[in-house]
Amino acid sequence: MIAQQPVISCQNVWKLFGPAPADYMSGMQDTPDPETMQAAGYVAAVRDVTLDVFPGEILVVMGLSGSGKSTLLRCMSRLLDISSGTIKVDGQDIGALSERALIELRRNKMGMVFQNFGLLPHRTVLGNVSFPLEMRGQDRHDRRDRALEVIELVGLAGREDHFPHELSGGQQQRVGIARSLAIEPDIWFLDEPFSSLDPLIRSEMQEEFLRLQAGLGKTIVFITHDFDEALRLADRIAIMKDGIVVQCDTPEKVVLEPATPYVAKFTENIDKARVVRAGAMMVQGIAGIAANGDAVLADSTLHELARTLVDDDRDILPVEGADGKIIGMLDRQDALDLVVGTRT
Amino acid sequence: MNALLAYVAQPAARNQRLSIVVILVAAAITMALGRGMLPDSLIRPPEWMILPLADWINAFFDFLRDDMGMLAVTRSIAGGVETLLDVTANLLYGKNRWPWLGPIPWSVVAITAAVIGYGLGGTKLAVLAGATFLWVALMGQWQWAMETLSVIVVAAPVSVLLGLLVGISAWRSRRLAAVLNPILNIAQSLPHFAYMIPVVVFIGVGPKAGAIVTIIFSVPPMIRMTLLGLQKVPDEVIESGKMCGATGWQLLLRTRLPTARTDILIGVNQVIMQCLAMVVLASFIGMPGLGQKLLQLLQALRIGQSIEIGLTIVLLAITLDRFTRAWALRQPVHVPRGMPWHERYRLSLVWLVLVILAGGLSQVFPLLAEIGRGQGFSVGAAIDVVMDRVIVAIYPVTDWLRWFLIVWVFIPIRDAFLWMPFAAVLSLLAAVGYAVGGRRSAVICVAFFGYIAISGWWDRTMITVYTVVVSVVIAALLAFPTAIWATGSDARSRRVLLICDSMQTFPSFIYLIPMIMLFGVNDVAVVGAVVLFAAIPLVRYTIEGLRGVPLGLVEAAGMSGATRRQIRRHVLWPIALPTIMVGVNQAVMFSLFMVIIAAFIGTQDLGQEMQRALSSADVGKGLVLGLAVATIGLMVDHLIMKWASTVRPPS
Ligand SMILES: Nc1ncnc2c1ncn2[C@@H]1O[C@H](COP(=O)(O)OP(=O)(O)OP(=O)(O)O)[C@@H](O)[C@H]1O
């Protein structure tokens, strides 16, 4: 992952809402604080965000309501022009793209699921899902076949002819998901895509989502309010507060080493044992202590290892990677403390 | 509420404002009482103040017509419209023009209307539409009704198209929208006649002039609704279109316009209702049809037949309104899978079969094709006889009422209005403006009435104002108790609202019929018609205002131990008041229009002068008078909206 070129790369991105944001930004020497901005009639929805998203990665963005998640996503798809900074997609500055090039990019590369679905009320499910294909100028039959395929995928088969107002919220949301999938985008933006689904369908969709991801290796930016969902899906989590990305790290890091008290508060009620994997807690290398007995998998969470942690009587457990090689040592007591809480 | 709090929290500013208001009111009262000692120049606008506005406008129009060759342009546009009118005239009432197909048998038209009604709103609308056309045919009014409809059929689509184009351009260019907004405001407060005079000058009289004035008059609401609809489309729908890779035009045509469908169709509804109202009035510029017939019959006091024609117009209005509203509010419904084609297109098939049947039968029985004027089942004469009896029977009452109102109400109030020195009126208006919206509103009020002063029509305007004020007050006295009675139960208020809705669609002309019947041709009939017309929005908004009060508030007040009366006084009315004031605003607007229309039965206000300007095709005078009417309406609108925005919490 390290040597890879990022698919999306944000450099010092600012997004201000107000009368003339770009002028206001360039007129500033150092970055003004929110109060000064507010007094000048501006709202900084995204503040100085620097962030890379790598190929095949799922980046989950979290944060309180109004923290600027949707705005950041809209900047990445250039639905909004940013006030300063640069955003590159595949190495290309999207702020500099012509109208035509931008349309091509969206027609071929990007898909987006909107928080409030954004369905066209006068079109049927089929009409909505085939809309992006229509824009690409695909012919009628291909369009229909492809649309039916994705409609089936999201479990709406049999409702192709319904209009959005004839569907429930969750069904509408799935139409939005299907539409964004129709063109098989490489980059997929999802703004709380599962928020209106019932728990059962939600976990089904998450599963489907992970399966898709494993097969197709899309690059995904995913907004959610649900930490469990984030943990399930994320390669990395970016946590936003008042437009700033306060931490962007792997789920374990976010849970184990919160960068600020705000992040700590955010992860406070999480069952850490379900997040932290043996690989993240172990001491790397096998220096000093001899490894003996069964090893635990680096990829398993401490929650999954709970029984071993209780039953085993070794103080140090060897940890093996996916290839079966021992890669580190896990302190059993430390791990146990994390699972059941520290002894008081 | 916040504004109110801020207002209360600034005692210094408030005191200052209050003292200015008091000073202005005191000045007005002093001038009014001390009229005898005032110099003439404060009693009426002095000669030097009055500008020859009409001459200027006429010079401008002469320039347009003679030097710019506008006449050629307007004539050629009129020519295009006339071609269209000829087609519909041939189809609907068999005018001898291309395509030489008509007239379509009345039975076919009635069946078509009923089938469309069924498609839009089920059995109810089918019956309404079918019955309307059946009635028209049976009464022997087919020819007139078709003359009227043939113009609407041309004018409404043209107007919709124009409105859409302008609305879309205004949406695309913020500058155009900013320029357009005040123009639309004025256009929508200009009385009907103000539109007719330039049309007479540039086009002439007759059906094509009627069609063109109808088009011009009905465009503004379409522009408004298009702009509103396009602006209201949720951002996310557009963004989703963008993410699907739609280009600018694709976004407009395939996402924005279709998503704004409901608002645009409500615009279509308004266009059609405006068309009907105008087409009826266009009889004043020689437009044949129902309006002209009604005008003649009213002037000849043939009440029975007037009622019949009035009923036709009312039925047509309700049908057109219900049709377009059903269309606007209709949500698309999916067709179940595997439905065979003959079921899917069942309605069209039924229509086809019925039309062929009716067409065939009307070849055999000519009565199904055409019911001539003489063959109709008009009972106008019989109604006349009955009405005569009734009128004679209630004559003592109506006569007394007429005498009482004229001698004890109208004349004293009118004299009082005319007695007021104009400087006192301006001072009073400044005070009202100041009290409502501070200096800006005061300046606006004075500017609007200042225009009236320099226009040279002060006395006439005062008579119009007096008629409107008296009418709105009487209307309010009738409307508030009605509305309170109606809010007594759900069913009742729904029924009353339905009646208001229907009555609001009637062209204003209609309201004169019963009043002339009762009181004859005089001031009382005019005021009566205006009262009736103005009472409708008052009843409607009062009911909506009172019913819009959240139940929780009423319950909370009840739990605090308030009696029903206290609840009404301290909770219901204060919260409903802003909505009710919107009704008052509309009532004033409606009254102004009605007063001007009623002028043809003899008043001495702006309307009468307007009629004179119309008959002498004096564009300048007509527009000056029209603007005088518009300024009254706009001033009231400004005051009420300003006031409502200070009491209503900003949303
Ligand atoms: N078009 C706009 N004009 C002005 N301010 C805006 C606009 N869009 C968003 N904002 C402001 O930007 C901030 C961030 O909004 P954003 O929609 O990105 O939040 P969010 O994190 O997605 O919240 P949620 O979880 O509720 O969806 C908010 O304070 C919002 O009021």
Ligand SMILES: [Mg+2]
């Ligand atoms: Mg959001």
